[in-house]
Amino acid sequence: MRRGLIEKDSFMKSNQIRFFTRREFITRGLGIVAVATTIPSFLARAAFAVEGSANAPLLGVNRDGKVLVVIQLSGGNDGLNTVIPFSHDAYYRARPSLAVAKENVLRVTDDIGLHPNLAPLKELYDAGKLAVIQGVGYPNPDRSHFRSMEIWQSGITDGFETTGWIGRMFDHTCNNTHLNPDSRSAVGSGETRGLLGSPTLGVSIDEILNPALNCNCSVGVALRDPEQFYRMTRVSARAEKSKEGGTPSTVASQIDFLRRTAMNAEVSADRIRRSVRSVQTKTDYPKEPFAQGMKLIAAMIAGGMDTRVYYISLGGFDTHANQQGAHERLLKTLAEGIGAFQKDLEALGQAERVLGFTFSEFGRRVAENGSRGTDHGQAAPMFVFGKTVKPGVIGPHPSLEDLNGGDLKFKTDFRQVYATALEKWMEVDSSKILSQKFDPLPFVA
């Protein structure tokens, strides 16, 4: 049934009576946070931060910690038209309509160069802020988007794993000093286990948490727009949060868990919004969602968030037909986004703390198909960027002739990249997270 205009009005009015105002929530909601003994200490700290002025620094937050930015290229990026083996005739033979002419390639070595639309990345390379890892993949490659992405996100190649590789890093480190020096004060057992660690340690620039961040310790927040996320959390913030009494212990513990998760969301949203609002960026970013996501990450880094891993994705790389225009635009979007981000971080004085890398679930077939596109392949290159990156080209390029079912054979295991990021950059033990030891790569100085 439809409501008329007048009824709507009274509906709105009654609504205002029902709910607390935002200010009231902050007073009421956090009043409860401050007195409740079961709330993790980071929340209590956040409460102080919120109670202070909008410009007050967030207390107890490790603002100088190293930050990792992971860029997921969804759909299977054509590695051969990204990092181009221009000195090989086999490349030109395999790609009669798609090959990038030798003279247009932005040369990196005598053998390989970047696609002309990756000029901002070439600039980073020349400035010693970019490494290229060639031929990355894993044993027994799977050509299904779904399965291969799952392998990259979980960091586990055999069997099925619910947690992601970044999520497991949080699971293994929530209780120690590596990621959050203050979390030791919150160490508990039993019911409090799994509720430690600040939820904003991992942030996914997306509507839902990227599976790579799935964990057992309640870390991880997904958002695309801090203002929208903040507005959505106000809904639960207005609900009554009085302590439950007299319910059986299993129910009480579930209610407690739900309440804390809601508070995590509310506090995270508030923190993120304030940190982003506190940063005035002078760098121009392209208008596209990807670049705007990178801008948001830069603002969160500079705004004093405690986030250690940011995850963002760019889709559309599944170029089975008429690849050229679409792929070129995506490379431009990617490179301009990263270029602006790096420039911004330097202007904001944050560049030393940040390392980023790109990956895709697989590369594409060496030979183009009959529709001027390319089909699902295997090994592909990755970019690592950042001020402290050890620049260069890492690992051999896979042969263009010795193929596996028409695809490049991998030379470097992607878990070596993860192990390096975990050990050398995040300074955590990677062997438990990846369930074995992998040889690190020389991209962290």
Add this chain to the structure above:
Amino acid sequence: MADTTPDPTDWTRNKASHLLFRAGFGGKPGEIDDFAKRGLSASLDALLSGPTRELPVPAWLEEDKKLDPRQLRMMSKEEKQKLQMIARQHMREMVGGWVKFMMDAPTPADMLHERMVFFWHGHFATSVQKVQATPFVYNQLKLFHDKSLGNFGDLLHAIVRDPAMLRYLDNDQNRKGKPNENLARELMELFSLGVGNYTEDDIREGARALTGWGIEPYQFVFRPRAHDDGEKTIFGKKGNFDGDQFTNLILEQPACAEFMARKLWVYFASENPKKEVIHELASKFRESKYDIKTLLRAVFSHPEFYSPEVIGSQIKSPIQLVVGTARTLGLTASKLELYGRMLLMMGQVPYAPPNVKGWPGGRTWIDTSRLVTRYTFAEIIAKGRIPSEIDPRQQGDAELVQNEMPAEMDRETKTEEPREQRKQLSKGQRKTMLPRNLRVDFDASKLAGAQLSVEETVDKITRLLLPVAPSEGERKNLVKTLEKNLADSPREEALQILVGQIMLLPAYQLC
């Protein structure tokens, strides 16, 4: 059979409500009254009486079946793209239709049946992300519809021949001399026995038994030339086993009944069952030769099922939450995609499980973003629309009433994002945009008669919607708000707001 039916004098309205929450999607007021009156045994008879409906056959199914995947290769790109677009649309219709079918369940028996169909879908998980053709998915759904309350042995045999499963776990590529172990492994690890009850050798030999079990194009086919008919050793037994005999050997393992009893207990009752309870259920299941109704009856009549540790302690899956809310309240949404978007953002799209293990459930349903979505859902129900404060793309009320746009126009102006920018959003991002100009309605005045006092109204509706009583503070707040709202606005609206407020309590996420 030992009688585990709790003392009939123990049977209360609360327990009837608990049974309907767990064995269904929550009872409607009349259903709870009816079960409370009947007592446990007669309630279980009603619950287990089987579905009253047939699974509807989609109008386009026969057309889709005619589409041989091999023909696709010969088509032009344009033809192919067109067909793929239609196929995706059909798939959305089918999955969305299933969710609607659950919401429309006319009786508690239909609810339990749907909960079981979903259980088997999660247990024998298959994803449309790999199995893309609609005939595959329809056949499997029909299999679950027909056999979900039958015999587990029959079901296991059927799933090993199910084309969607053969495709999903690559058994169409399992050939003599080039075995693919995917199905053999999951058949034992996830579908019947659990880790530790078979060896790697059993997997290798079982995979040989399954060679040649393929599909053509959407039906099971046995390819004798691809089948390895040599001798195999499985669970220490030797023979020239084929896929059926391999399945029989699995069903002979004592671990099978334990594994299934445990899995169903976790689904319906609690995450950490006592060992004795599982042994007890498993031995009944074994004695009945895998009769699923016998096992369910044992679960729903076990005293442990009605213990205070179990009642109200389960986190609702997104399907339970969304379907249950819609069914209990009798919701009508002007745009059905609301439900799909909500399920996606809450992390459970039917026929898109995260992997072959299905949805892990429990606390993994909840993280900050997913919980915020659950509360947003509550807000949408309370307001009957998506509030512009949550999504500023939504129009204000006055505009909405004056400029009601026809549906086709709405589609074109769905987003303010320029085309180029919209393209760059991943598929997932586009799917999570909330529909515009949505209306959600239900007749809240039906939930409590006008003769009831404010307190009685709050108690009546909380008893219907929550598995446990609200705390004193929560109740006081609900009463206070309802009093004020009744003074200012029509009863129906005041009650609608009350429902939304109850849905914002953490206990609404539980059942």
